[in-house]
Amino acid sequence: MTKPIVAIVGRPNVGKSTLFNRLVGERRAIVEDVPGTTRDRVYGTADWGGLEFTVVDTAGLQDDREIAASSVTEIARSTRAQATSAIDEADVIVFVVDAKAGPTAGDHEVADLLRRADKPTILAANKADSIERRDGAVDFYDLGLGEPIAVSAYHGSGSGDLLDRVVEALPESEAEQETEGPRVAIAGRPNVGKSRLLNALLGQERAIVSDQPGTTRDSLDTQLIWAGQPLTLIDTAGIRRRGRVEPGIERFSVIRSMRAIDRADVVLLLIDAVEGFTAQDLHIAGYVEDQKKGMVLVVNKWDLVEKTGSTMDEYRAKAQEALDFMPYVPVVFISAKFGQRVQQVLETALLVVAERQKRVPTAALNKLLRESVAAHPPPSKPGKWVKFYYATQADVSPPTLVFFCNTPGQIHFSYRRFLENKVRETFGFLGTPIRMSFRGREEDV
Numbered sequence: 001m002t003k004p005i006v007a008i009v010g011r012p013n014v015g016k017s018t019l020f021n022r023l024v025g026e027r028r029a030i031v032e033d034v035p036g037t038t039r040d041r042v043y044g045t046a047d048w049g050g051l052e053f054t055v056v057d058t059a060g061l062q063d064d065r066e067i068a069a070s071s072v073t074e075i076a077r078s079t080r081a082q083a084t085s086a087i088d089e090a091d092v093i094v095f096v097v098d099a100k101a102g103p104t105a106g107d108h109e110v111a112d113l114l115r116r117a118d119k120p121t122i123l124a125a126n127k128a129d130s131i132e133r134r135d136g137a138v139d140f141y142d143l144g145l146g147e148p149i150a151v152s153a154y155h156g157s158g159s160g161d162l163l164d165r166v167v168e169a170l171p172e173s174e175a176e177q178e179t180e181g182p183r184v185a186i187a188g189r190p191n192v193g194k195s196r197l198l199n200a201l202l203g204q205e206r207a208i209v210s211d212q213p214g215t216t217r218d219s220l221d222t223q224l225i226w227a228g229q230p231l232t233l234i235d236t237a238g239i240r241r242r243g244r245v246e247p248g249i250e251r252f253s254v255i256r257s258m259r260a261i262d263r264a265d266v267v268l269l270l271i272d273a274v275e276g277f278t279a280q281d282l283h284i285a286g287y288v289e290d291q292k293k294g295m296v297l298v299v300n301k302w303d304l305v306e307k308t309g310s311t312m313d314e315y316r317a318k319a320q321e322a323l324d325f326m327p328y329v330p331v332v333f334i335s336a337k338f339g340q341r342v343q344q345v346l347e348t349a350l351l352v353v354a355e356r357q358k359r360v361p362t363a364a365l366n367k368l369l370r371e372s373v374a375a376h377p378p379p380s381k382p383g384k385w386v387k388f389y390y391a392t393q394a395d396v397s398p399p400t401l402v403f404f405c406n407t408p409g410q411i412h413f414s415y416r417r418f419l420e421n422k423v424r425e426t427f428g429f430l431g432t433p434i435r436m437s438f439r440g441r442e443e444d445v
Helices: 016-025 066-068 071-089 105-117 131-143 158-167 194-202 254-263 279-290 311-322 343-356 361-375 411-427
Strands: 005-010 043-048 051-057 092-098 121-126 182-189 207-213 221-224 229-235 266-272 292-300 331-333 388-395 400-405 433-438
Touching: 005 016, 005 105, 005 254, 016 043, 016 051, 016 092, 016 121, 016 158, 043 158, 043 254, 071 105, 071 254, 092 131, 092 158, 105 131, 121 131, 121 158, 182 194, 182 254, 182 279, 182 311, 194 207, 194 221, 194 229, 194 292, 194 343, 207 400, 229 254, 229 343, 254 279, 266 343, 279 292, 292 311, 292 343, 292 388, 331 343, 361 388, 361 411, 361 433, 411 433
Parallel strands: 005 051, 005 092, 092 121, 182 229, 182 266, 266 292, 292 331, 400 433
Antiparallel strands: 043 051, 207 221, 221 229, 388 400
16 A cells, blocks of 8 residues: 655754654654765654654755855755655645744745645644744744644654644545556666666567556556566656756655555666666665565666676676665666566566565474574573574565564674574575564564
């Protein structure tokens, strides 16, 4: 089911990032978005009243005067374009203003922008840390966006009322259309060849069943039979042609990919072989991993790369280094333009689907656990040794393994990774994340 999207917008330094951390329930480094910040993203998942939704933090919206006066005008314009794109893709907008500063000309300019967007908008007067500031929040009625909610993102006051309003404004979930076979999403930055790959896959002799609109905005679900296996291709929604939008907007492609990823079993992440990995590629990969979806890395435009006998191996090493948090992902090198190796894309995707549905016999899993612990015992505190009792597989898609032990909280992250590596060495699970759960003996699976 596709999760609705809530965008947090407002001027710089009004507390958007602090409110973001409050809503998603954890601190994240979300200030900068530059190559190398592999795991730093501008989105997270919030849960309120049993309803999950995606929260997107955005850069501060500056007015025209501030942009003109900025020493980095191009960056200021780009961040404004990215925030505008987030507004376009959101289901609900939380407009954050500064209760300490009161209404400003910049707030009025943002309010005008949001009225034109015609989206459900909730006004949050942040930094309302005192009675005077909470009372002063009524001044923001002048923005013409309804009743402001006085909140303190830092202290958490008012956040429950804000979340109540957000949940009320979210659209009703659309029922997923019945589909045969697994869902495979094509995701990636603009101009990496997603549409060309889709055309290459459908242009061959395959029995296409139907084309139907998906729940993803502007996307088309294509049902087909591939090597006797029914499946559904989900193309990433909403990427418009160059020249139809101002520069910078299309670079905020992660949000558009989210909707397709949420509905998918396996994601084909396309990258440009010439450009290599960018921050956006890693952001999308990180979201796939967070949602525990299968993934195939598809390196397109391979025809443009000068090659030696070791070029593929060298590129795989670069991919493993860039995707160090997803070392299990297979890599396929293609040229969608010339149809080179495109058949391997869906062959690999279906292999990942099978790996996600694999069940490991309990006896074999426990044998592996005993051997792994004997060869490399878990780090323990003096007088309180970690003891494993048994392990079992609780679910598939994604594979979910539960390990029962006497002190679950004492299992260090590095030892969890050690056990996962042992599981993969023995049982595979190519292309799919594994959920690893550690519980006390009396806890239910």
